[in-house]
Amino acid sequence: MYLGKADVNTYDKGAGREFLVSNGRGSYGFSTVIGANTRREHGLLVVRPESERQHSVLVSKIEETIFDRNKKYQLSTNRYKDLVYPDGYRYLQEYQGNPFPSILFVIHSILLKKSIFMPHGKECTVIKYELLAAPDKVRLDLRPLFAHRLSDTVCPESGKSEFSVSSDDAHSISVKGRGHASCCSATAGTWSLKPLWFENLIYEQDDRPESAGVDHLWSPGFISNEISEGDVVYVVLSEKPQSFTLKELAAMEKETAERFENILEQANIPALNSAEQDMIVSSYHLVDDRPESIAPIYTGYPSVDTKARDTFISLPGLLLATGREEVAAKTLKYWLEIAEKNGWVMPEKFADDGSCEFGCIDNGLWFVYAADKYLSHHKEASAQDRAAFARAIKEIVEKYISGAAELDAVCDANMLLRMTSAHPSRYWMNAVAGDEVVVPRKGYLVEVNALWYNALKCAEKYALECGCADSAKKFGEAAEKCAKSFNDTFWSFDMKGLYDSVDPETFKNDGTIRPNQILAASLPFSPLSPDAAQNVVRLCWNELYTTYGLRTLDPRHDKFKGRSEGRLDQRLKARYRGMAWTWLLGQFITAYLKNNPSRKDLGWVFIRPFNSHLRHGCLGGVAELFDGMMPYRPHGDVLSAVSLGELLRVLHENLEAGE
Template sequence: MDFGKSSWRTYEQGIQREWLLTNGIGGFSSSTIIGSNTRRYHGLLVASLKPPVSRHLILSKIDECVTIDNESFNLFSYEVPGFIMNGYHHQERFEYDLHPKYIYRVKDVYIEKEICMVYGENTVAVVYHVINGASRTNLRLTPLVNFRDYHFNSSRAYMNFDRKSKKDVLIVRPSCYDIDISLYLSDGKFTELNDAWFYNMDYAVERERGLASTEDHYIPGYYDIEIEPMEEKYITFIATVEKNISQKDGLQIIEKENNRLHKLIDKAGYKDELAKRLVLAADDFIVHRESTNAKTIIAGYPWFTDWGRDTMIALTGLTLSARRFEDAKEILYTFSKYVKDGLIPNMFPDAGHEPPYNSVDAALWYFEAVNKYIKYTHDYKFIKEHIYEGLKEIIDYYSKGTHFNIKADKDYLITAGDEHTQLTWMDAKVGDWVVTPRHGKAVEINALWYNALKIMSSLSKHFEEDAGLYDEMAEKVKKSFVDSFWNEEKNCLYDCLTQSYKDDKIRPNQILAISLSNPIIEGDKAKSIVDTVLKELYTAYGLRSLSPREKEYVGVYAGDQYKRDGAYHQGTVWTWPLGQFITAYLKVNNYSPQAKKMALRFIEPFKDHLQDACLGSISEIFDGNEPLIPRGCFAQAWSVAEILRAYIEDVMQLI
């Protein structure tokens, strides 16, 4: 992906595209293509101190200044209240393949800056390649250091740092914390500054979100690098919170990471460029969790951690479609150890306390993930030894009842929650305001319930156990489902049922009745549901969470948290249900050549989106109204996963 000056004619245009690097343990590096940080989550090093959580901003950015013939030129860009520094005027190109690369030119001097993280470490390397012209040139690098939780902004009033040098490494230590921030430069002279700070860096995205948007950064000093006339030089800058700097050659760090990423592409085995790009995107979300000593899935960057529901929905695309079978196995096994009263954790909290189990669908998605694992690997032995008993427990508790009023009703359909709880994926709640009340019998929960029973029946038969109970329950669920959820007037399914009310709002949840491994609706009714969803909810980047025909529809996801949460599932477009929709569309059209062409049309818009918002990844959500502006997390696990899964399994039919 190559971008030039036409992509940053104005500052506002230049900050529209962002990039992301990850380190496999929850840490990351991120900024915009003009190098201006517009989020509190932007930084060259956001370290995960307790992988994959306890994330802290360590190094905000490095400000570069070039002096040629006694004339200085700032290459950096930023915003403070009332002023924009426009160093991007000197930027000629931005390249993003496996890593971001900035290319600047000042007079006859070219400066390239490439950024790379060390996999498995909270370490970032920034490599400068200077191609000097006819004059002696000085490159000054000024690091902006911080140490704060990545969800909050910092202020000079609450920050103090100590400094010391250890051989060729500058160590900056935040007062009152037992942690060293180590800075290393391969070439140059360091000049210490006393009580130097960058004040009031302003973050446009946080301002737009109605949050505090300014913060301060600590400047320990600056580095000067002299470049002789016509000299070509590579300079490595490293920042880390590891105890030791394991590698000081930036070019070798980049080469090692490139090799790792190319191996992932080779392992997946796809020749298609979109598939390869999505395999790379998938890698960002698969990380190591220290507390379980196993792999887990980060739900989204820059602010989510690992959630049970998101993990189970994303597992197929991120791991199985990418041929990372051992990672899939590890994740399934880890969650099997946390099955409790028929539920699996909805998330693992940052603080490391007992995980919450407030999800009705996470445990049911677990069955679909297990079934997909078997489809890809045929590894029944692992399922029998480590997973099967947990699945039995889930079915048992859902049948007789468990926490949050989750239980099978007299009609064998699952009912859950009350007017105060949000247990489905549409879980926005502001104070006591339940934005999308879906307690009772939700359509996708019962589609998942039927699917789980059919999977248990299949597994039981394979393990030569009695499957009669599961078969009998599944048939009763199917009959009740069709009788209860079919909406004759709108030719689709009701979204949610209570004892006194049938919610006929058109939402995307009904598509799971067709798309799962064991569809509960087939034939003409299934075709009608797909047609209705296509007409009412489909957009280029996903499905609207509510039809624009409904009076509750909100078409723009913007403003403060109250307004944003009020729009979250009331019209906002979500990408992940589109993967399920593509599967359902092809099913009801018998995978005909015409249907495959249409399905490919559903995929095509993402080729453009991968070069927008967060380069190489897929956003969490988009406005329901055109022009479908990307919102929320700029890189979302289940968005990437479901597009990759549907593309591989259904469009290309490689599984």
């Protein structure tokens, strides 16, 4: 990833491009390439303490100033209510993202390189300043700005006694306040403790018009260094005091760079172009690979949440395509144990008190999908793992057959899963705007039953593998019955596609053209005939396909709302009434290539637009969803697990396979 002067020569261009670093343990640094924080979640050191379920921004940023020959050059950039000040982006000549973010500032014949990385497994962010060229000595002042707040909040006003500072040694300080503590240390320099409030900073990319993104940050002072050409100064930001020598920091820097190369070598994708390399590297920010048992996959940034459904959809791309089979097995085992403790009902996520929250009906079915992907991909999986996952698939399917009251789900005599309530939390299009359910659904849901058929076939497959002929026969007969009922219930001869939902109590068929039906054509086991699958693909292509995803609603529908704009309720409606989701595009490409295996050229046509997207927003990342009409602006998480995971899966399974 390389950006030149033309990419960052205005505030809007620079502020629209974000970098992300992480330590593989849940802590991260996240900001724009010009250093202006535009989201409340931005910060150079953002951590989640073990006792907390949410991240906190400790150190927001560092203000850099160079003094040369009695002239002052401020390299930082901030957005205030009425102005942008300072405008240090004017000195930014280039940005490089690999092996980690680095920015080159040029002031006449002074060249200062700034690099940012997080050592793997360590709770700190390291910023390296290297004077590449200068005719004489220059003075570099570094002033850290502290936030000490939850990542989704702001400090509404400055205070006088909220923070305190102490000096640990000549090069380090510790800051306490608002229930947090953090440290800033440098390898050289002298601290001047001159507290200062930075007031009324604006986070214009906040998607919360109901809650103003105006923040106030505190700085205890600055550290000064007289440096000459070739000199290097490291700054370490941490939650607890850290003491590293220059040699140790240089070793960490080298290790971080080598880790980037190892990530690419380990991947199961050739990654012959920079776009694929950037996506592979970005996938590592979404995985927490600490050895202890925790949920390893995050939903994305800046949400940094953990949800079962997102985990299972993204696992084949984030973990299998990138060669992380051991983490994939660990992830599946983690959720398997949770499901077993809940009578083989898969929860959606965990509440703040640690209890399980039961959401979508299809969470367990997505687990079966992910487990099958793992076992099919990783033939070398241990006999113990294969047996454990095969058993989990069997138990989960048996639970659905007997009924899952926790999910308002029953299996009818026709072998279709039926949702007995109309609560939107039971399906993924779950938005409620005020008192209005954005997508009312009840009864048989098309994507749930497509996943259900796939799960039944998987249960049959692994029962045969385990030598359980009776179970295999039972699941096989159930799948056959399910397929017939699926086609009889969902097929619409009028639109040559599938109903989105069917309510057997009212005999109401929802003929709204939505993308949920694509799963019936894309999943490993499809209940549709090849001709029917081709028709579903064609319908979704003609009516729902956009550059970056499948729309959630036919644009000719009277409730279509293709852009996220206006009041909160209007933006919630747009998410499922017209906006486009990238993870659905992954399923669409797979469905298309399953039925048109000789047209990989078109598969690449569907993927290529992301080459440009990767250079905007979160660099190297793929956004969660996009407007469903021009200009296709991105929204939601700027780095989304399901979006990135699906593109990596398609590259691995459909496009790079055998090439």
